[in-house]
Amino acid sequence: MGGGLLKETQIVDCCRTRRAGRIRAALAVALAAAVAVGLAPTTGAGAAPPDPVRRTTAAAHAVTALQRQVTAQKAQLDAATAALGDAQQHYNTALARRNRAQESLRAARAHERAAQRQYRRAQADLVSVAVSNYQNAGGYGSLDVTSVTTLLTSSDPGTLLNTAVTQQQVDAYQSNVLDSVRQAVAARSRAVRQQRAALREITTETTRMQRLRQSAARSLLESESALHSLKSALIQAQATKRQAEKLLSQFLGGWSVADPHRAAQLNRDYARLAAQVGDPVVPGTGRWTTVVGASAAWRALRMIGTPYAWDGGNAAGPTRGVCAAGAAANDCHVVGFDCSGLALYGWAPYLSLPHFAADQYRSGRVHPALAALRPGDLVFWSSNRSAAGIHHVAIYVGEGNVVQAPQSGDIVRVTPLARVDAGYFGATRPLS
Secondary structure: OHHHHHHHHHHHHHHOOOOHHHHHHHHHHHHHHHHHHOOOOOOOOOOOOOHHHHHHHHHHHHHHHHHHHHHHHHHHHHHHHHHHHHHHHHHHHHHHHHHHHHHHHHHHHHHHHHHHHHHHHHHHHHHHHHHHHHHHHOOOOOOOHHHHHHHHHOOOHHHHHOOOOOHHHHHHOOHHHHHHHHHHHHHHHHHHHHHHHHHHHHHHHHHHHHHHHHHHHHHHHHHHHHHHHHHHHHHHHHHHHHHHHHHHHHHHHHHHHHOHHHHHHHHHHHHHHHHHHOOOOOOOOOOOOHHHHHHHHHHHHOOOOOEEOOOOOEOOEOEEOOOOOHHHHHHHHOEEEOHHHHHHHHHOOOOOOOOOHHHHOOOOOEOOOHHHOOOOOEEEEEOOOOHHHEEEEEEEEEOOEEEEOOOOOOEOEEEEHHHOOOOEEEEEEOOO
16 A cells, blocks of 8 residues: 555655646646545554455345345235235135035925925825726826836835826826925925035035135245244344454554554654645536546645634635634634545635535435545534434545544644444445
């Protein structure tokens, strides 16, 4: 990392002897190189291995994927619950229909027994007629012996109606009685056949509904089990993500707080390189580029060591602050920057930013993740995890570091991003 930045410095020093236009052209090339290698000076820390970034990114992707799966599984669970409700309703309807069919079948059987009794009465009447004819005429009249035998012995109305009894015989022997028997038998037989057929159909449908209900219940249990497993996996993935982010934050700059001498050396190295770079402004295009972002970062880095002044700083540089409550009670006597004033100054050649951190969050459409930060990106801290609660802003300079105006009594300095403050909210890429 350091070698690339020293090369940048040599390019700038060499170009100082040439015309201003060529200086700016060479500086643009140097700034592009700075973006490629990061802005960290030579401190012996070495380049940050990409593994913590990859691990954090992979953990975030895993959480996102599992969240999508949980959402889809919840929808599937809702569908399974609805299907089980529908299946239960159809099953209950089928049971009710089967019960009604059974009641009808019992009624048909009662009608059958009544018809059988009616047949026996009619049979007895016919027997009386046959006996009377025999006694009066000395025989059975027009009834043959087979018919008489059947008449006297048959217990089945169907058998009686199938005997060889002619229409003249029916007319002669109480045809109205036989018609009544015939109608009763036919009605009984028809009712029994219909009800038995209906019962078979409804029993089949009830069995099918029962199987559907059982299948829906199994699907519901499977969906509940799958959702439980996904939720467990999501909890584990979220824990892994938090651990990865913690490791990444520690890797990005935890050493600085643990070693004040190293932190001071980091600021001296950045200040030295910023002085060698000189004026980093390059022609703007009205949109974000890596060179423009790096230029904004270098411009702010040139202010290392400038005092903090609440409400201080504008596009031209440090200004007198405003006295306020607490630690800022004396800031109206200090010339310097506050956090948003420093961000405003860094980006001033390319963008007019408001002097308010929460409004600066809206200066670009791209809000990069921690692992995707580039030099010049503005990073923010919030007191309530919302954009409205943003209370601090800094400029990312690469290698996990930011340049910031921390607080009253302090100075503009480089700090590891992870050690600036609690409540990190997110980042904005101006002009994106």
